[in-house]
Structure formats: C-alpha cells, structure tokens
Amino acid sequence: MTGGTGDEGTRRPRSSRARRWRIAAIAAGSVLVAIAVAAALILSGTLWPNRVFAAGYPVRGIDVSSYQGSIDWPVLSKQDIDFAIVKATEGSSDVDERFAANWAGARESGLVVGAYHFLSFDSPGSTQAANVIRTVPAAPAALPPTVDVEFYGDYFAHPPSRQKVRGILDPLLAALERHYGRPAILYATADAYDRYLKGAYQRNPIWFRSVAVPPWVPDGRQWTFWQYSDRERLPGYRGDEAFVDMNAFAGSRRQLEDLARPPGQ
Structure with missing residues (x-):
C-alpha cells in the first residue's frame, strides 16, 4: 500500500543521524578526557612512554646538578640505579656549587660516577678544559668526563656554525683526553648532534638525549648512554627541580665498570 504523507519515513533518518552525532560527540569527549588524563600523568612524571623501551636496558642511572639541591646519596x-653523572663545570669559569658534595657522596655510595661539563659557545676550548681539569679529579674507577653539547639562550634561535663549535670543542676534547687518559663522553640532543657531531668524533662514546621516543642517532651510530626521561621523581633529593633525569647504559654493569677503568688497569 502506498498511501500516507511519508512523514514517518522522513523522521526516522533525522532521528538516526541525531543519535549518531550524539554517540560521536560522546566518543570524542571521551578521547579528549583520555588525552587530558594522559597528558597530566606525563607532566607529573607518573606516565612516561620511554619507560617501556628503557626496561630492556637494566643498567640505569641518573644525572644531577645543583638544581636537585641537597642529595641524600x-x-x-x-x-x-647503577651510576650517577654529576654536573661539574660550565664554560671557562663556572663550577656547580654542589659538585664537590655530589662527587664525594655518589662515590661513597658505591655508584659508578662521572662528571659533566656544559659546553659554552662563548669561550675558548682551552680555557674550558682548564676549568674542568682543576675541578674534576682524575680519580680511579670514575667514568670519563662528559661534554654536554646543546643549545641555550639565544642559540636556540641562532645556532652557531659547525665550524665555530668545532673550533671550541676540538681543543677541549684533546685536552681532556690528554689529562684523563680516555676520550671524553659526548652528550647531545638530536638537533645538536645532527648539526655538530654527525659523522665525527668516532672515538668518543655518545650519550644521546631522546625523552619522547626511543633513540635514533642521526647517523645511525650506536649510543652508549641514553637519556630517556626528564620527569622522574626519586626519594633522596630536595631542591628547586622536582624531577631528575634517567639514563640507560647500552651494556652490562661489568661493561660500565670497564668504561670507568683507566687504560692498563
């Protein structure tokens, strides 16, 4: 039978479309809530994606500076944790105010310990090397010193040239190797590595920062240390910085100790 106005037939599609829109709106709202919750957990340090990948590397450690304040080692x-790398120096004259206490406390605690120097693009490599050498002891069973190569201040927007940085970094590394008897470790962000270290410094162990995704060094080089998180909270420190950086070592505890052993020992 074909009688009637057809009103019922036209109402049903409208009702069906409205239900679909409501369902879609609810689903979208749920996704937004889930994203907000995940973001809050990540920002708080409760959830960190790289923890899953870092679990495959059982030898892990921290890096600290005066920002972590007083540390109960x-x-x-x-x-x-198996190791700690503590900030020692920056540029040609700055010394981290907590270095001496952190160096002594970390070594006394039984951790494998190293020190790092924050590279300045504003002073010669020779004077920066002198700052490291007069601050960081050439101690037995200590990791080689690390040189931290990353952007800061106005250099994020206006990075110095590779030639300029090599002119600072090369004499610094040469002086450190002469004094400590081993090539220094090089720490770098992905951008800094790509601009300044890619294809060079093959004798220097690489400490690579990648806190959002698993590490992939731009030239395919194998990393030795991987900074996988900057949002960890651990008992034992109290300072202006609530979080501490976590790092993985690409090897066994024995291999880590071998890296800390001077040649001939």
Whole structure:
C-alpha cells in the first residue's frame, strides 16, 4: 500500500543521524578526557612512554646538578640505579656549587660516577678544559668526563656554525683526553648532534638525549648512554627541580665498570 504523507519515513533518518552525532560527540569527549588524563600523568612524571623501551636496558642511572639541591646519596643510590653523572663545570669559569658534595657522596655510595661539563659557545676550548681539569679529579674507577653539547639562550634561535663549535670543542676534547687518559663522553640532543657531531668524533662514546621516543642517532651510530626521561621523581633529593633525569647504559654493569677503568688497569 502506498498511501500516507511519508512523514514517518522522513523522521526516522533525522532521528538516526541525531543519535549518531550524539554517540560521536560522546566518543570524542571521551578521547579528549583520555588525552587530558594522559597528558597530566606525563607532566607529573607518573606516565612516561620511554619507560617501556628503557626496561630492556637494566643498567640505569641518573644525572644531577645543583638544581636537585641537597642529595641524600645513601637513599638515592638504593633506587635501582647503577651510576650517577654529576654536573661539574660550565664554560671557562663556572663550577656547580654542589659538585664537590655530589662527587664525594655518589662515590661513597658505591655508584659508578662521572662528571659533566656544559659546553659554552662563548669561550675558548682551552680555557674550558682548564676549568674542568682543576675541578674534576682524575680519580680511579670514575667514568670519563662528559661534554654536554646543546643549545641555550639565544642559540636556540641562532645556532652557531659547525665550524665555530668545532673550533671550541676540538681543543677541549684533546685536552681532556690528554689529562684523563680516555676520550671524553659526548652528550647531545638530536638537533645538536645532527648539526655538530654527525659523522665525527668516532672515538668518543655518545650519550644521546631522546625523552619522547626511543633513540635514533642521526647517523645511525650506536649510543652508549641514553637519556630517556626528564620527569622522574626519586626519594633522596630536595631542591628547586622536582624531577631528575634517567639514563640507560647500552651494556652490562661489568661493561660500565670497564668504561670507568683507566687504560692498563
């Protein structure tokens, strides 16, 4: 039978479309809530994607500076970590105010310990090397010193040339190797590595920063240390910075100790 106005037939599609829109709106709202919750957990340090990938590297450690304030090394060293790399110097004259205490406390706690120098693009490599050498002891069973190569201040927007940085970095590394007897470790962000280290410094162990995704060094080189998180909270420190950086080592504890052993020992 074909009688009637057809009103019922036209109402049903409208009702169906409205239901679909409501369902889609609810689903979209749920996704936004989930994203907001995940973002909050990540920002708080509760959830960090790289933890899953870093779990494949059982030898892990921290890097700290004066921003972590006073550190209770007997407490911090028991947080399932094997090594600590502490800030020593920056540029040609700056010395981290907590270096001496952190160096002594970390070594006494039984961790494998190293020191790092923040590279300045504003002073000669020779004077920066002198700053490191007069600050960081050439101690037995210590990791080679690290040179931290990354952008800062106005250099994020206006990076110095590769030639300029090599002119600072090369004499610095040469002086450190002469004094400590081993090639220094090079720490770098992906951008800094790509601009300044790619294809060079093959004798220097690489410490690569990649806190959002698993590490991939731009030239395919194998990393030795991987900074996989900057949002960890561990018992044992109290300072202006609530978080501490976490790092993985690409090897066994024995291999880490071998890296800290001077040649001939």
